Amino acid sequence: MAEDAGVHGFNPVFIDVSDCSDEMRFVQRLYGAILENDPGDLLWNHIKDSWLGKTIGRVQKVGGAGFSLEFKATDTGWARLGEELAGALSKLDGRWLIQVDELPVFVLKLLNQDESAQRARVREFLYWLRRLRLEFGDVRWLLAGSIGLDTVTTRLNIADSINDLRIQTLGAFDAATADALLAALASEYHKDLSATVRRYIVKRTGWPAPFYLQLIFHELRDIEGPVARAHVDRAVENLLGPHHRNYFDYWRQRLFEELGKPEADYAATLLNTCCRAPEGVTRIVLSHSLASVIAQPEAREEKLRYLLDILHNDGYLAEDSRRWRFRSPLLREYWIRRVAPPEESHG
């Protein structure tokens, strides 16, 4: 994306904010990335004598490859730095593409410090970011995350803070693309992966997201000679084992990060119900599975609608012929083995 951005006349900037602990760190990281990617130092020359410039140390990197930036401690809150950043964006030359990865993780981090108090803080931050997006037409934004930012903002009742964004869900590959990826990986690692076996991998994945295709492929890399279907079965079995828990468990964890309690518990109940039924589950059965925690049918229906929207939107469940089932058979298998309570007492 960054390479393509250059071809189309954009200066690309990329930051990952998953480890930023507060707004100040976020703004500093963004500021730093813009300054580092400003080819003519136009921005730096403009601000270096200002209050802002005085808060930034510019240190020549070892080896002479550009600068690294250090923000000096200041008592001023992030709001002032945020305003300065807005001003700075207006001074940029040309068109810019700012890519912010894992923004929802950062937002949840702000929120989880103390939900009741931080709600207003998250709201203020997201409206500030929206203002930046709306005010500077030459700066385009690409916000990404494995958790739906729309889900988080809806939960906080601030969905209008992102209503200028076009939401693009990155789903699984189609069969041809999945096959091409596997063929490319086989070629790169010199593995003998026949078309039949590639199709079988795609079939076992069920929902061929690139992450899972790569996981299975890498489980197969140590096979000597031609890879057989039995190897694929063993690889899948291995991936679902306890030592690979981290590959799937984030799906469970993010429910709690994204939804908070008690909604995450309700969502887990729905997933526990769905995982048992390979043919999928009707909506009324899902509603009944929530009846033990929400007795009133009207309140239950409202909550069910909300949760199914989220579970569908975030890739957990898909609806087909009026039945809800796990989108990924691998995740369903993982859920049965590692998350759902034993069958006798599930629900």
Added chain:
Amino acid sequence: MASPANSAPPVVTIYNPANLRKEELIRGFVARQPLLDRLLDDLRHANPGTAPQHHLLVGQRGQGKTTLLRRLAFAVEDDPGLSATWMPLVFPEEQYNVASLGDFWLNCVDALSDALDRAGDHDASQALDERVERVPVDRAGRSAAALQLLIEEAGRLNRRFILLVDNLDIVLDRLDREQEWTFRRVISQEPAIQFIGASSRVMEALYQYDRAFYDFFQVHELKGLDDSETFAMLRRLGGDSGEAEVDKLIQERPGRIRALRLLAGGNPRTLVLLFRVLTEARDGDVQRDIEQLLDLYTPLYKARFEELPAQAQQLVDAMAIHWDPLTAADLTELLRPLSVNQVSAQLKRLEDLGVVEKAPWFGEKKTAFQITERFFNIWYLMRASRRVRRRLLWLVKFLEAWFDREERATTATLSIVQHAKQLVTDERDTQFLLAQSLTLSSKWHEASPLLEQLARGDSEFPSMGLFRAIVETGQIADAVAILERTGADQRWRPLYEALRAAGAGSPDYLNRVAPEVRTVAMEILREIAPRLFSAYSVV
């Protein structure tokens, strides 16, 4: 179609629909007519050679399950086409004698014998009773023989049986898993048996994948009636001669009926009683109507409460007086020295009895509990101390004013000038307008004393514009404090809770509030903090 209610006034019972005579029950049956029509239609179209789709009605007490089952039996008996094919079998409301599947099939045979006897076929009834005497006592033999008897009788009579089983949960709870599967196998293969059951709760057996009745029944959840269903039901109850009178009442005082429907939780049984109260006192107010309705319920509710063990009564008392949903931990605080384990065990027992239910909560991971039958909670509050009773009466007044306000607003749109004149001559409204203007002009320091003065007054109903301005200008915390200081947090409780929800930034905050308060509080929140709701439409 079943016959519509005629012009005679309905006879209603709040105790047991089984005690009503046939014509009385038919006359009072108006709330669940569409579902009855649908079930009858399914019977008409059932393929004779295959097992039919079985049905289950789920709904809390008073939602009309038992009445619907009985009404269905009469409708089948009265329809020559249906009765030529189908024979309804009616059971006692609770089948406590069931210890195994064989007992259940024997109950079916007994019900058949009763039906034959009622139909005048005494010989057949007696012959059947004699054959029952010869059914083996061992579990397996008993089940097979009783079922065989039933199927043979269906063949002999050339009829199919409709098993109208109330409180199915009691029956299923007494069967082990193996018997559940046998039960399922029989009714899913046997064309002679149509099963229509009812239960006051959603059983685990309906949604656990490894259970026999997972996704098996067509489930119909009976919900409380909404405003338009209530109006339609009252019109039907009015009958041919009374319809015009009921129409007039609905047109003149819809707010009165809406407030009462809200307090009754849309429960059809209560609303049938309401009809009686409304037609007896056309010029009454909501408080009087409620008092009369509650009087009718007193023997039932009193008996039901007294049936509970002492410790369970303590819990119900605390929960009913608290009124809002509360967690087990909060309840334990109220019931010291009872331990949290004792409280949790009692809650579980009361939940199984259908007296309390779990409800969604806000902001914490705990589950909340509330009294299931909301009108029982209202009854309890009215019988409590004067202080507690006052909380409820304030709500009654607020609801009446709220719904009347909507009516006034509708009328006012017909005469805007008249409405404007009223606004400027009404001192209280003028003060609200002034406070609103001051708030919007960033003069909260001048607006807040005005609010304090208004909140101390005897106004039943505040203007919403001021509170919308308060939310927009971020003065919520101050306003909440003023309402608390002046006691308006109780007198204007729905508004107070809506303000707190706006402060919490989420409509879900209202999950902490009793449903009777929540409904109007939610409407108020939509008015004073519309932004909280626009967010919901995005996903």
